[in-house]
Amino acid sequence: MKIKYFDHAATTPVKEEVLEEMLTFLGEKCGNPSSLYSLGREAKRGMEEARKRVASLMNCEPNEVYFTGGGSESDNMAIKGIAYANSGKGRHIITSKIEHPAVLHTCQKLERKGFKVTYLDVNKNGIVELEELRRTIRNDTILISIMSVNNEIGTIQPIYEISQIAKMYNIIFHTDGVQACRTYSYRCEKNGDRYVISIWT
Numbered sequence: 001m002k003i004k005y006f007d008h009a010a011t012t013p014v015k016e017e018v019l020e021e022m023l024t025f026l027g028e029k030c031g032n033p034s035s036l037y038s039l040g041r042e043a044k045r046g047m048e049e050a051r052k053r054v055a056s057l058m059n060c061e062p063n064e065v066y067f068t069g070g071g072s073e074s075d076n077m078a079i080k081g082i083a084y085a086n087s088g089k090g091r092h093i094i095t096s097k098i099e100h101p102a103v104l105h106t107c108q109k110l111e112r113k114g115f116k117v118t119y120l121d122v123n124k125n126g127i128v129e130l131e132e133l134r135r136t137i138r139n140d141t142i143l144i145s146i147m148s149v150n151n152e153i154g155t156i157q158p159i160y161e162i163s164q165i166a167k168m169y170n171i172i173f174h175t176d177g178v179q180a181c182r183t184y185s186y187r188c189e190k191n192g193d194r195y196v197i198s199i200w201t
């Protein structure tokens with residue numbers, strides 16, 4: 001039986017050229033990048049090269065790029081990291097009702113730790129309303145987390161505008177980019193001491 005696969009947003013084959021590069025590091029250059037001997041140093045060079053390439057795609061500095069095991073780990077690390085590091089300033093977080101469970105469950109966990117979370121509705125087109133977002137910002141808001149592209153309905157959120165609003169109110173902005181980075185390009189622009197971030201096709 002021939003299978004037609006339409007669920008590439010769930011998981012998709014790795015591009016040939018990516019696979020080729022990765023196989024080297026999964027095979028003959030499999031050293032631990034923290035090791036001091038040559039195989040480890042070579043793996044470390046590969047990792048730093050990858051870091052530079054990601055930074056150049058994002059228009060940020062290589063030392064601002066962190067690799068994790070996957071999307072859920074990244075969301076967890078970013079949201080909990082920002083929440084706990086800023087809990088002295090405030091404990092209010094804004095997100096949307098249509099985030100991936102990796103974000104929703106992390107926010108629910110934080111609620112059990114005493115944080116307050118506002119879950120924004122989306123409009124009939126599946127988009128977060130900027131006015132609604134502005135209205136929910138409070139003096140103790142420390143984080144706005146809105147996904148770039150939704151994993152079920154594919155809607156693209158206005159993350160450039162949201163990141164500008166966050167900057168205006170001196171609030172940290174996080175975006176879950178799992179569904180975006182395969183299809184869209186990101187661009188970070190340094191604006192004072194903060195980045196604003198945009199995506200395009």
Ligand SMILES: Cc1ncc(COP(=O)(O)O)c(C=O)c1O
Pocket residue numbers: 009010069070071072073075100102147149150151176177178179
């Ligand atoms: C929008 C979004 N965020 C987070 C995740 C979780 O990523 P991972 O499966 O790599 O943990 C997914 C997975 O499909 C996703 O679509």
